[in-house]
Amino acid sequence: MGVNPDNSIELQYELPTAHSMEALIKGRRSIRKYKKKALDEKTITKLLETSFHAPTGVNAQGVFFTATTTAEATEELRKEIYTKVGKLLSNSDFDENDMRFQYLKMAHGAYTNHDMDIILRGAPHILVASASNNVPLPKEDCLIALTTFDLLAQSMGVGTLWDGMLKWCVDDFFPELAGRLGVPEDHAIGYTMIFGHPAVQYQRTVQRTPPRINLVSKF
Numbered sequence: 496m497g498v499n500p501d502n503s504i505e506l507q508y509e510l511p512t513a514h515s516m517e518a519l520i521k522g523r524r525s526i527r528k529y530k531k532k533a534l535d536e537k538t539i540t541k542l543l544e545t546s547f548h549a550p551t552g553v554n555a556q557g558v559f560f561t562a563t564t565t566a567e568a569t570e571e572l573r574k575e576i577y578t579k580v581g582k583l584l585s586n587s588d589f590d591e592n593d594m595r596f597q598y599l600k601m602a603h604g605a606y607t608n609h610d611m612d613i614i615l616r617g618a619p620h621i622l623v624a625s626a627s628n629n630v631p632l633p634k635e636d637c638l639i640a641l642t643t644f645d646l647l648a649q650s651m652g653v654g655t656l657w658d659g660m661l662k663w664c665v666d667d668f669f670p671e672l673a674g675r676l677g678v679p680e681d682h683a684i685g686y687t688m689i690f691g692h693p694a695v696q697y698q699r700t701v702q703r704t705p706p707r708i709n710l711v712s713k714f
Contacts, residue, residue: 519650521700526616526654530692533566533619534653542648549643552632558640558685559625561676566619572672573615576661577606579669580614595663602660614660618689621661623673625682637685644688654693661687 511519543560551558563569580603583589589596602613615621624641626633641657648655665673666684673684 518700519646522697523646523649524654524697524701525656526693526695527656528694529616529618529654529689530694531566531617531619532692533564534691536564538651538653539564539620542644542651542653545647546640546644549636549640551636551639552630555626555630555632555636557626557630557633558636559627559679559682560640561623561625561673561678563620563676569615569619569621572621572676573612575672576614576664576669577603579672580664581607583668595667598660599663614664615658615689616656618654618656619691620689621658622688622690623665623676623678624685624687625673625678626685627679627681628683629681633683634685637683641686641688648690652693653690655688655690658687658689661689 539562543562547556547558547560549558563572580599584596584600584603591597599614605611605613622641622644624637624644626636630636645655645657662684665676665678665687674680678684
């Protein structure tokens with residue numbers, strides 16, 4: 496109610512074929528090497544506005560996207576992350592058996608000794624999906640929205656990586672970074688991504704192990 500039908504896209508002739516969707520899903524790759532050039536802001540906005548159409552629990556539509564629009568902003572965040580990780584690792588109180596610390600220790604060593612960025616992979620952009628804890632399924636809604644973003648980005652030639660180490664940094668260990676980025680305090684962070692122009696190109700779809708499927712014909 497209250498919307499203009501003319502602002503909607505005609506579905507006739509617009510939907511991709513089943514084959515093209517299959518190729519997109521099977522052909523998407525996690526990109527770990529990026530060109531330094533940032534995407535134009537129009538492309539970023541298009542990706543985010545379209546991804547906001549992803550389904551949400553009880554149609555809450557509460558997903559909040561936070562993205563860096565310049566390589567310079569991402570570079571400042573990158574430096575801050577590694578500085579904080581270094582201080583964290585120098586704290587003798589951390590649990591050596593915590594897998595997160597082991598990964599961050601490896602990443603910090605690669606950055607310090609070899610100028611290799613394992614956490615952000617040199618990407619020009621980061622993306623944080625969050626939602627208010629007041630909506631029924633905040634984290635699940637974020638994951639659905641990021642999956643939509645991921646597939647749309649791949650179809651537009653934009654590389655992505657689901658970035659668990661970045662989530663640890665802005666959610667588990669240094670939530671002040673999320674605040675500085677503009678993520679609302681009362682939000683749950685669903686997950687984080689990096690994205691940008693890929694520096695590698697793949698020519699074939701991925702071949703996975705056989706899927707685990709349980710087909711139930713009677714109950």
